[in-house]
Amino acid sequence: MTKTSQTDKIRSGQGFIAALDQSGGSTPKALALYGIEESEYSSEAEMFDLVHAMRSRIAQAPAFNGDKVLGAILFEMTMDRDIAGMPTAQYLWQERGVVPFLKVDKGLAEAADGVKLMKPMPDLDALLTRAAAADIFGTKMRSVIDAASPSGIEAVVAQQFEIGKQILGHGLMPIIEPEVTISIADKAEAEALLMRSLLTHLDALPESQQVMLKLTLPEIANFYAPLVNHPRVLSVVALSGGYSRDVANARLAQNTGIIASFSRALTEGLSAKQSDAEFNAALAAAIDDIHKASISG
Structure with a gap:
């Protein structure tokens, strides 16, 4: 892995940065939006296992690759875990072409x-x-x-x-x-x-x-x-700051040279209850929308 090639990828601006960095305080809300209620887990460890499973599912989805996703921001516990048997940061860059950041x-x-x-x-x-x-x-x-x-x-x-x-x-x-x-x-x-x-x-x-x-x-x-x-x-x-994906994308498209780094607007519409085909299709649509707004300015 070379810092130069990663710097060039970010500088190119031909995509967006995914924010996958919900921490302890915001994780229950992120899981609830994903269709997993607080009643479905009984400890913080279980909660973090569930959110890591969500992030792993996103990272391994076919559309989540360096073609449209330039980078991903990780929570510390995500950095310390594996995806598909590889340390998360290495998996993102080596397997997906996505530059890893840490909150x-x-x-x-x-x-x-x-x-x-x-x-x-x-x-x-x-x-x-x-x-x-x-x-x-x-x-x-x-x-x-x-x-x-x-x-x-x-x-x-x-x-x-x-x-x-x-x-x-x-x-x-x-x-x-x-x-x-x-x-x-x-x-x-x-x-x-x-x-x-x-x-x-x-x-x-x-x-x-x-x-x-x-x-x-x-x-x-x-x-x-x-x-x-x-x-x-x-x-x-x-x-995205609480704007819906449509509003965030519309505002983003008006600002030349600025790309997205969305969290809630990226995962809007994703659910643990979806089949892999449904999940991958919904994520691909979100990635396409955010990518289009990121490069249209």
């Missing part, structure tokens, strides 16, 4: 100043060392912006870049994700503040370094073009 944050701190920063990550260096050894290409970490608060947004971006530099130090590609909540009244103002802060921090990076950005789809089409075109940005990807 590294430990969730969100309490809301303050209109934002939710990331909780401390005291074991991050050890996790990054394991990730590099497991053939992970990059990482993802999420903060949340709930208001157009200049100081709050600057705190989010500063924390993201501080940890991003730590990730770069391990030879991994950080996906910086300051999510703007889609339902807030001052979303456009928050996006303007966010872009200004991101540009400042990007300009301060050494010429030899690049990061990726994962952003909520903006209120104004192509608003984030200065980020898409920034020399320190390998790729800008969009989160």
Whole structure:
């Protein structure tokens, strides 16, 4: 596996990144949407076995390959498990041509100043060392912006870049994700503040370094073009953020150079109760729709 070929694949932008990184807090909801209720498992271990089975089913589906899926973001426990008898990251790249990423944050701190920063990550260096050894290409970490608060947004971006530099130090590609909540009244103002802060921090990076950005789809089409075109940005990807797949795809198609990194919008309509033929057909349709929106901008 070569980092260069993986970097080229992400830079090409001819596809999207699948987010398969639900963690402990969001797993019951993901399983419920997949047709498995909480009454059907009795322990956290069983819950994680079930969600890994779901992710394995997705990863092994015929349509889930590097033709349209550029990368996949994994939960730590998924990285530590196997798919089809191979470590997950190796399976994705070697068998499917899909670049593996790892979710590294430990969730969100309490809301303050209109934002939710990331909780401390005291074991991050050890996790990054394991990730590099497991053939992970990059990482993802999420903060949340709930208001157009200049100081709050600057705190989010500063924390993201501080940890991003730590990730770069391990030879991994950080996906910086300051999510703007889609339902807030001052979303456009928050996006303007966010872009200004991101540009400042990007300009301060050494010429030899690049990061990726994962952003909520903006209120104004192509608003984030200065980020898409920034020399320190390998790729800008969009989160679905609670939009339905149709709405997310429609917004995505209006933004040139931004590709999808959808979670809920990818798995919408998939069910544990489906036959393999039904499941594979539903996933193929979702992949086609998201891929089309990703490359149409």
